[in-house]
Amino acid sequence: MATSQRRRRVTITDVASHAQVSTTAVSKVIRNAYGVSPAMKDRVQAAIEELGYRPHAAARGMRGRxxxxxxxxxxxxxxxxxxxxDGLTEQLGDTEYQAIMIxxxxxxxxxxxxIDxxxxxxxxxxxIVAPIAAKTRLEELARDIPTVVLARHERSAVYDTVFADDDAGAQLAVEHLIDLGHRRIAHIAHQDNARARPADLLHVIRAETYKRVMxxxxxxxxxxxxTTSYSAEGGLEGARELLSRSPRPTAIFAGADQAAFGALAAVHEAGLSVPADISVIGYDNIRLAALPNIALTSIDQDGVVMGRAAGRLLLDRIEGRTSAVRFAVVPSLVVRRTTAPPSESGQGPASTSAPT
Amino acid sequence: MATSQRRRRVTITDVASHAQVSTTAVSKVIRNAYGVSPAMKDRVQAAIEELGYRPHAAARGMRGRxxxxxxxxxxxxxxxxxxxxDGLTEQLGDTEYQAIMIxxxxxxxxxxxxIDxxxxxxxxxxxIVAPIAAKTRLEELARDIPTVVLARHERSAVYDTVFADDDAGAQLAVEHLIDLGHRRIAHIAHQDNARARPADLLHVIRAETYKRVMxxxxxxxxxxxxTTSYSAEGGLEGARELLSRSPRPTAIFAGADQAAFGALAAVHEAGLSVPADISVIGYDNIRLAALPNIALTSIDQDGVVMGRAAGRLLLDRIEGRTSAVRFAVVPSLVVRRTTAPPSESGQGPASTSAPT
DNA sequence: ATCGAAATGAGTAACGTTTTACAACCGTGA
DNA sequence: TCACGGTTGTAAAACGTTACTCATTTCGAT
Structure with missing residues (x-):
């Protein structure tokens, strides 16, 4: 018999009667609202401590926050x-707020x-991180609940946006390759079914900037x-396709590090070497990119800073701010060992014969 | 003026008055409880549809679920x-339950x-996935709320456990290397400050099984x-240390793929090659391991199945089951190209002279 | 002393659901 | 016709918290 009655949670009423005060007083102490004497405060806090009371979130939600x-x-x-x-959690740090993910x-x-x-x-x-919903839907939501959208560039009057300057980042990447002497630079792009204005999507921006800089x-x-996806599988597939073209590119700009890993795999698979035959540059500078055997050149954008900013903006909005803010982080180039000047011999050893 | 009053949410009362019935009736329809005529049901559902009503979770939480x-x-x-x-979400699929993460x-x-x-x-x-809390604390929690613990092996009377048979998995890994002819097999282990019985921790089991099989x-x-950690950085550091020993191991069994990636990096850094000089085997068979340029031999354990099982057990418990269940998944070996028989020459080319 | 304002605390009504109890109605068999 | 049991609906009481209103006390300035 594994019964063991589920214990009733200790409530604000328990605390109140234990401390011989009203529930109102306890509530005030909890929220450290105006109108409690130090004596009362101590007394209530002692009772809370003693009983191990924790406010019931659902009940709070009915009235307040x-x-x-x-x-x-x-x-x-x-x-x-x-x-x-991590950035968000850090910002929420010692506030009472808790982040839950979905x-x-x-x-x-x-x-x-x-979202519902x-x-x-x-x-x-x-x-909301990198959503695919239409702007109008997000605005509808934001009218009801303080909202920050991360990783999309749009300008909204009702929610804030936090993003990295993908135009600048992509430019850094492509110009790095051009500075090395590359001209046949290919790009691996991402496709999803987002309903945003294309120009607001980071992967579209990276691709468009690539074209512009070229x-x-x-x-x-x-x-x-x-155009595949920002994933290892997507990078593999995309790079396979790019490498089969003739003339073969001398460099690949993958829109994300995960895709760059796939690209590295495809290059290897084709019997070519990096960076001797092909240079590869990624985007995001994830930790794995720094491993000495990978040493992927990438674009760094500070995710922690973005998370922190999002947290602060959210707290501000909850406190009542209604004006909209756009927060942009500027990316930087991290050169490692997957990029180098192109080899003199136009095509590498493994070049397959041109079609027809 | 960015005012635009925050709209009041549509409540069960709105639905009731719109459908000209009591709130109780609406509530019954929502929960499809006993005692509603088909006519009533249709009527209420139409009203719900029309008003776009969604039940208020906090309010529900006060009385029910x-x-x-x-x-x-x-x-x-x-x-x-x-x-x-993914497995959990799939299992929750068309139920009304939603998973939130923290x-x-x-x-x-x-x-x-x-947890609080x-x-x-x-x-x-x-x-609870791979917690560090003591068993007693988890049991305390489980007495109040249906609980499933994933990735720990302990046997509890009040919560269920879902795990992979790490003993079998580690044995597969080590015996694979031994079958290839290796004898100097090293291991990269993980350390955290978990308060569980050591024998219930998966990383301890992997390490102990490694020793036993050896x-x-x-x-x-x-x-x-x-002993470092199951991460790329941990694997790098651990493998560096192992490779500096003399005689140098001919194979490394990393307790997790992430650590194996770090180990691959360390091997590369030392001027050695995989699998010619050193074999490396990981654990978890994460996607990146399958990339052709990595081709990491690993132990596969089906995380989706584990997630599904956890979901089902949780739903059962919510429905009232009180008996405890232990669900184990059996791992399998995935041989790729980072493992091979040891080279004949005891030490590889980069061997540093023996000390003293 | 007296007045008024500020500080402090309590009582009570919400908040949106579910649950319990019960009333009204129906058809059925005696 | 009556009693009865089953069905279908409603009213009202929770659930644990916060916000609003108001009464009492305290205290400084006159």
């Missing part, structure tokens, strides 16, 4: 999200369900893009 | 957790705070362990 920040992540697979969360998935339906779930749970604020340096004819 | 499953993850950096969550961190204090946060939010069930095959004298 839930002290909960909801974070919507598309998935848990990107190491970059972990950094954002997985949005890749379809509109699943993302919708996740957060709204149903009466979170005090929402951080043209600016007279390499407009060398533009070659494989 | 919150339809929320809390998931405590130590961090977001392990790709393995993503799989568990980051437990690496200290007892932060994990405690996270879930309890305060009145989740209906908790999935002894069973007469390699007891060759046992060499570097």
């Amino acid at each position: 839930t002290f909960t920040i909801g974070v919507l992540l598309p998935d848990l697979r990107s190491p970059f999200f972990a950094e954002i969360l 997985q949005g998935g890749t379809t509109h339906k699943s993302e919708r369900r996740a 779930a957060l709204a149903d749970r009466q979170v005090d604020g929402i951080l 043209r600016d340096h007279g390499c407009g004819d060398e533009i070659a893009i494989a | 919150t339809f929320t499953i809390g998931v405590l993850l130590p961090d977001l950096r392990s790709p393995f957790f993503a799989e568990i969550l 980051q437990g961190g690496t200290t007892h204090k932060s994990e405690r705070r996270a 946060a879930l309890a305060d939010r009145q989740v209906d069930g908790i999935l 002894r069973d095959h007469g390699c007891g004298d060759e046992i060499a362990i570097a």
